[in-house]
C-alpha cells in the first residue's frame with residue numbers, strides 16, 4: 001500500500017458517533033500539535049480542550065455553517081498570540097493539519113469549524129474566556145467518524161482538481177517535457 005494513502009484520505013468530518021474520545025487520545029494529539037514547526041520556532045499557540053456540551057453548543061450557534069459542531073464529542077480551540085498575524089496564520093494552518101491528520105491516524109475523524117467574522121470571533125473569545133488581545137479563529141472537532149457527509153444544505157463540492165491543472169515544470173505554466 002502507498003504509505004501516503006492514510007494522509008491523502010484525511011477529510012473534513014462533520015458527523016460523529018456518540019463514542020467517547022478518551023483523554024489519552026486528546027493528549028496524543030496535543031503532543032503531536034506541540035511539535036509542529038512554526039515561524040522562528042515561536043510556537044505561538046495555545047489549545048483549549050472543550051468537552052462541555054453547553055459550551056460546544058454556544059460556539060456551534062455562532063454561525064449556521066458550523067452548527068454540526070454542537071454534536072461533536074470534543075473540540076480543541078486554537079488560540080494564537082495575536083502578535084504577528086501574517087506568520088501565525090501559516091503556523092495555525094500547519095498545526096491544524098496535524099490535528100486533522102493525527103485524529104484520522106488514531107482512528108477518529110476531525111473537522112475544522114471557523115468561528116467566522118470578527119464579531120463571531122469576539123463572541124467565541126468571550127465564551128471561552130480568551131483575552132481580547134489573542135487571536136482565536138477556529139476549533140477542530142474530534143470524534144468517531146459517522147460519515148463523511150456534509151450535513152449542511154450548501155457546502156463546497158468534494159474532490160480535488162487534477163494535478164495537470166496544478167503543476168508546472170521549470171517555469172510557471174510550462175508542462176512536463
Ligand SMILES: Cc1cc2nc3c(=O)[nH]c(=O)nc-3n(C[C@H](O)[C@H](O)[C@H](O)COP(=O)(O)O)c2cc1C
Pocket residue numbers: 010011012013014065066112113114115156157158159
Ligand atoms: C480555513 C478553513 C476554514 C474552514 N471552515 C469551515 C467551516 O467553518 N465549516 C465547515 O463545515 N467546514 C470548514 N472547513 C472545511 C472545508 O470545507 C474542507 O476542508 C473542504 O471542503 C475540503 O473537505 P474534504 O477534505 O473533506 O474534501 C474549513 C476549512 C479550512 C481550510
